[in-house]
Amino acid sequence: MRRSSFARTALIAAALSLSAAPAALAQASKPETVKSEKASFTVETVAEGLERPWGLAFLPGGRMLVTEKAGRLRLVSPDGKVAPAVTGLPKVDARGQGGLLDVAVAPNFAETRHVYFTFAEAGEGGVNGTALGRGKLAENAARLEDVAVIWRQAPKYASNLHFGSRIVFAPDGTLFLGLGERSNAEFRVKSQALDETLGKVVRLTLDGKPAPGNPFEGRSDAKPEIWSYGHRNIQGAAINPADGTLWVTEHGPRGGDELNRVEAGKNYGWPVITYGKEYSGATIGDGLTEKEGMEQPVRYWVPSIGTAGLAFYGGDAFPGWKGDAFVGGLAIPTLARLEMADGKVIHEERLLEDMGERIRTVKQGPDGLLYLLTDSANGRVIRLKPAPNGRS
Structure with missing residues (x-):
């Protein structure tokens, strides 16, 4: 369900040492055909040399904005040219899991x-x-x-972990922001508190104000921007185009990453219920996996794959994937394809495991192809294209 501690990140970074990166890049750059259960595709490098890329957004015309965690925003052309860093951004705190994180282009x-x-x-x-x-x-x-900060989590805490940060625009013109609970034991319980925004999804206007119609609007004991609560560390978020619903992926602790369908006012349980354990192996809380009034995940992973970016595929390039959800994996470098039916996952297929690169972000491009960001010191923008004469 929920997984993203800095300790785990450090272990994975050590395992995927930079000495192995050039071979992986060279292999993935070849237009070799990958056969999956519902499509055949090639993996194409669009751009490389990006330092820990985190967020990806498309501008009209196909150009991309890509964030680098250290604090740079890059413009990437469709043919892979990476421009000098966009200026004007505020200073970021790039310690631990912090830095410049998600980016999104306004619907207007x-x-x-x-x-x-x-x-x-x-x-x-x-x-x-x-x-x-x-x-x-x-x-x-x-x-x-x-440039202005239009919303901020308050109060601030002394932690370099669990910033969450995915931005999603809703069909009604508002925006959702998925947040983390800052990880530390003394903070994580605040996921259940409605007077703070740790471990929450908030719903805002495009000016950063609480959106009208939020479930706790008018309550003196609750922040009016809260949409849902009981989250650990949201690392992926997307609107399902089939029905306009919001879905998120959350990092669990040791085990228990989650895929959740997020609905107004609902409690997703952390840290009262979880399918994971502390990194020490100790039980979390009372060791509960369910409790009345708390939502169950649509899917959870034990062991954790380190769920990251999330996208629902709705393009025409891969007809066999239409309606599927795609989830990036960090702890287990993979792209998980989830077949969906009636709001449930009926099958999971793991793709790109041989590539050996952590997948931070997954997006469908305006061309109907899937775009991924790989999380490394020499990160890439890659895209999946139908294989010539392949089944799709």
């Missing part, structure tokens, strides 16, 4: 040129927290102008 970009981004924002005394920024992309795409 043609009129506003607004770009949204999340980052770890430092405070006084070593504390930090997730913040949502917005800026106007200059016509030459070299700078963000009129």
Whole structure:
């Protein structure tokens, strides 16, 4: 269900040492056909040399914005040219799992040129927290102008873990932001508290205000922006185009990553219920996996795959994948294809495990292809294309 500790990240980074990266890159760059159960495809490198890329968003015309965790925002052309870093962003706190994280292009970009981004924002005394920024992309795409933080997690805490940070625009013109609970035992319980936003999904207007109609609107004991609670560390989020519902992936502790369908006002259980354990192997809380009033995940993974990016495929390039969900894996470098039926996962297929690269982000491009970000010091934008004369 929920998994993303810095300890686990460090172990995975050590296992995937930089000495192995060039061979993996060379292998994945070859247009070799990969056969899956429902499609055959090739893996194509669009761009490489990105340092720990985290977020990916498409501009009109097919250009991409890619964040690098250290604090850089890059413009990547469809043919793979990586421009110098976009200027104008605020300073980020790039310790641990913090840094410049997700990026999203406003649905009304043609009129506003607004770009949204999340980052770890430092405070006084070593504390930090997730913040949502917005800026106007200059016509030459070299700078963000009129940059402002339009929402921030408060209070800030002294932790370098679990910033969450996925941004998703809803069909009704609002935006969802998936957040982490900052990991430490003294903080994680706040996932169950409605007077703070740790371990929550919040629903905001495009100006960063609590969106009208949120489930706890008008309650004096609750933050009006909260949509759902009881989350651990949301690392993937997407709207299912089939019905407009919000889905998220969450990192579990040792075991127990989750896929959740997120509904207004519901409690997703952390840390009261979980299918995982502490990294020490100790039981979490009372060791419960279910409790009345708390939602069960649609799917959970034991052992954890380190669930990251999430996308629902709705394009025409891969008819056999239509309606499937795709989940990136960090702890187990993989792309999990989930066949869905009636809101349930009926089958899982693991793809790209031989590639050996952590998959941070999964997006469907405007061309109907799947785009991935690989999480390494020499990260890549890759895309999956139907194989010539292949089954799709």
